[in-house]
Amino acid sequence: MYLAKVTKRVVSVVKHEAYNGKKVYVVKPVLPDGRALETEHVALDYIGAGLGDIVVCGGAPGVAQSIFGLDLAPIRTLIIAIVDKIDYNENEL
Amino acid sequence: MYLAKVTKRVVSVVKHEAYNGKKVYVVKPVLPDGRALETEHVALDYIGAGLGDIVVCGGAPGVAQSIFGLDLAPIRTLIIAIVDKIDYNENEL
Amino acid sequence: MYLAKVTKRVVSVVKHEAYNGKKVYVVKPVLPDGRALETEHVALDYIGAGLGDIVVCGGAPGVAQSIFGLDLAPIRTLIIAIVDKIDYNENEL
Amino acid sequence: MYLAKVTKRVVSVVKHEAYNGKKVYVVKPVLPDGRALETEHVALDYIGAGLGDIVVCGGAPGVAQSIFGLDLAPIRTLIIAIVDKIDYNENEL
Amino acid sequence: MYLAKVTKRVVSVVKHEAYNGKKVYVVKPVLPDGRALETEHVALDYIGAGLGDIVVCGGAPGVAQSIFGLDLAPIRTLIIAIVDKIDYNENEL
Numbered sequence: 001m002y003l004a005k006v007t008k009r010v011v012s013v014v015k016h017e018a019y020n021g022k023k024v025y026v027v028k029p030v031l032p033d034g035r036a037l038e039t040e041h042v043a044l045d046y047i048g049a050g051l052g053d054i055v056v057c058g059g060a061p062g063v064a065q066s067i068f069g070l071d072l073a074p075i076r077t078l079i080i081a082i083v084d085k086i087d088y089n090e091n092e093l
Numbered sequence: 094m095y096l097a098k099v100t101k102r103v104v105s106v107v108k109h110e111a112y113n114g115k116k117v118y119v120v121k122p123v124l125p126d127g128r129a130l131e132t133e134h135v136a137l138d139y140i141g142a143g144l145g146d147i148v149v150c151g152g153a154p155g156v157a158q159s160i161f162g163l164d165l166a167p168i169r170t171l172i173i174a175i176v177d178k179i180d181y182n183e184n185e186l
Numbered sequence: 187m188y189l190a191k192v193t194k195r196v197v198s199v200v201k202h203e204a205y206n207g208k209k210v211y212v213v214k215p216v217l218p219d220g221r222a223l224e225t226e227h228v229a230l231d232y233i234g235a236g237l238g239d240i241v242v243c244g245g246a247p248g249v250a251q252s253i254f255g256l257d258l259a260p261i262r263t264l265i266i267a268i269v270d271k272i273d274y275n276e277n278e279l
Numbered sequence: 280m281y282l283a284k285v286t287k288r289v290v291s292v293v294k295h296e297a298y299n300g301k302k303v304y305v306v307k308p309v310l311p312d313g314r315a316l317e318t319e320h321v322a323l324d325y326i327g328a329g330l331g332d333i334v335v336c337g338g339a340p341g342v343a344q345s346i347f348g349l350d351l352a353p354i355r356t357l358i359i360a361i362v363d364k365i366d367y368n369e370n371e372l
Numbered sequence: 373m374y375l376a377k378v379t380k381r382v383v384s385v386v387k388h389e390a391y392n393g394k395k396v397y398v399v400k401p402v403l404p405d406g407r408a409l410e411t412e413h414v415a416l417d418y419i420g421a422g423l424g425d426i427v428v429c430g431g432a433p434g435v436a437q438s439i440f441g442l443d444l445a446p447i448r449t450l451i452i453a454i455v456d457k458i459d460y461n462e463n464e465l
Contacts, residue, residue, distance in 0.1 A: 001227060001228040001229065001230075001261070001262055001263045002226075002227055002228055003212070003226070004226060006182060008125050008181040008208070009179070009180040009181070010096075010140055010149065010174075010179055010181060011176070011177050011178045011179065011180060012149065012176050012177055013175070013177055014140050014141065014173040014174065014175040015103050015140065015173060015174030015175070016139065016140065016171075016173045016174060019173070019174055021235055024174070026096070026125050026151070026179065026181075031225075032193075032194050032212050032225050032226060035175070036175060037225070039130070040094040040095075040096070040124050041094060041095055041097055041164075042096060042149050042151070044094075046202065047150060047200050047201065048200065051181070051230065056196065056201070056210070056228050056259070057260065058228070058262050058263070066187070071096065073160070073266065074206075075094070075153065075269065075270075076094055076151050077094045077150070078202075080201060080202045080204040080205070081198040081201030081202060081205055081210075082198060082200040082201070083196055083197070083198050084197050084199055085195060085197045086194050086196055086197065086212065087194060088125075088193060088194040088196070088212075088237070100311075100367060101311050101365050101366060101367040102365070102367070103282075103335065103362055103365055104333065104362070104363050104364045104365065104366060105358075105360040105361060105363055106361070106363055107326050107327065107333070107360065107361040108326065108359060108360030108361070109325065109326065109357075109359045109360060112359070112360055117335070117360075119282070119365065119367075121284060124300050132310075133281075133282070133310050133311060133318070134280060134281055135280040135281055135335050135337070136280065137280075142311070144367070149315050150349040156334055168280070169337050169338065170337070174330050187413060187415065187416040187447070187448055187449045188412075188413055188414055189382075189398070189414060193420065196458065217411075217412050218379075218380050218398050218412060223411070232388065233386050233387065233388065242382065242384065242387070242396070242414050244414070244447070244448050244449070245448065246462040249459070257414070264388075266387060266388045266391070267382075267384040267387030267388060267391055267396075268384060268385070268386040269382055269383070269384050270383050270384055270385055271383045272380050272381070272382055272383065272398065272413075273380060273383060274379060274380040274381070274423070283438065286404075286460060287454075287460040288459040289375075289428065289455055289458055289460050290455070290456050290457045290458065290459060290461070291428065291453040291455050291456055292436070292454070292456055293420065293454040293455070294417050294428070294452060294453030294455065295418065295419065295450075295452045295453060298453055303453075305375070305404050305458065305460075318403075318409070319374075319375070319403055319404060320373060320374055321373040321374055321430070322373065330460070336412070339394050341439060342421070352379060354373070354430070355373055355430050355431065356373050356430070367432050369398060
């Protein structure tokens with residue numbers, strides 16, 4: 001699981017039926033201090049995230065299917081939580 | 094899940110039977126701005142993608158088997174969607 | 187599975203229900219000599235770890251669900267053990 | 280799934296019983312143009328590959344067990360196909 | 373699956389019960405020529421490996437549970453085999 005920023009939305013006509021009616025975002029992994037890593041992933045939204053949100057991304061086998069009421073779905077990465085703030089201690093690594 | 098460009102096709106005579114009659118592509122992960130990452134993966138086509146298409150690649154345990162009507166298949170990476178366009182906001186990270 | 191230091195806590199109101207009432211931490215992978223890698227992950231606490239602890243992080247399909255008594259949960263990374271010390275031999279690589 | 284070259288064979292007396300009588304190779308991931316990546320994996324042969332072959336490596340939960348008639352096996356990476364050639368288009372990325 | 377050298381042992385009092393009575397090692401991935409990669413993982417011993425051994429590390433869902441007679445275990449990385457030697461051909465990549 002990792003922190004990421006929702007940066008773009010993917011529009012696609014030809015796709016696996018499990019993706020119908022769902023928001024497919026490009027998410028950019030970020031460090032807690034806001035720096036972005038030099039990569040971007042694709043994730044399906046589950047909690048109503050929007051462009052610009054900092055979120056927790058992840059997944060586990062079978063979860064996407066259960067959430068969306070599907071039998072089997074090629075969905076590995078979900079947006080699971082919207083991050084409000086990140087607490088840390090003074091002696092941080 | 095990640096964005097990738099379909100760049101080559103893999104031709105193979107000796108292979109696991111689950112691969113018979115399917116298109117095996119080399120896909121090159123790309124960033125949304127089109128820059129390509131310095132790596133390439135192998136993916137099986139599910140939606141009719143062709144050379145040059147920008148696609149969403151991914152997979153989940155059991156999905157490849159279900160899609161292709163197989164009992165068990167050593168297929169981890171599928172081409173799931175063809176990307177038409179990518180929307181973004183002005184204040185992007 | 188990998189060694190990591192617990193560095194921050196993630197606070198989130200909008201989230202998957204499996205995350206309710208659990209501590210969500212940012213963990214920074216570290217080498218045994220204490221050097222930190224240039225990345226950070228998100229992990230759920232299972233054993234009562236706190237900020238500053240060196241821990242073992244990992245997971246396996248179904249474990250998070252079993253531990254927390256959930257049906258299905260998008261939880262891939264757990265804090266599994268708090269590290270007390272690391273023994274090594276003189277001829278280490 | 281990825282392209283790799285079979286470069287070495289691993290000889291091991293003390294091992295998990297699922298590895299008995301099988302060929303364990305070191306495989307070096309390669310790009311389609313032949314350049315090798317700076318890493319090497321360990322894979323079990325399923326299709327009769329030999330040293331020097333370019334192959335497709337991959338795996339999926341349960342497949343190794345099914346192929347080899349085992350109940351459970353700590354085998355994640357299989358050699359799935361021997362590559363004969365790789366077709367590409369002129370406008371490649 | 374990958375080659376690694378067993379370099380350190382992790383000592384931990386507070387941990388998931390699946391780890392009780394088992395040896396938890398730090399393993400350092402190595403290339404076949406002996407060069408070490410700049411990372412280290414945590415693995416559970418299954419075959420009696422000791423500090424300094426070159427081993428094959430890996431895992432698969434459900435295997436750790438089966439091996440150790442557990443119901444569910446957050447164990448993803450096992451030491452599967454001790455490497456005696458590595459054969460290669462002259463025209464190696």
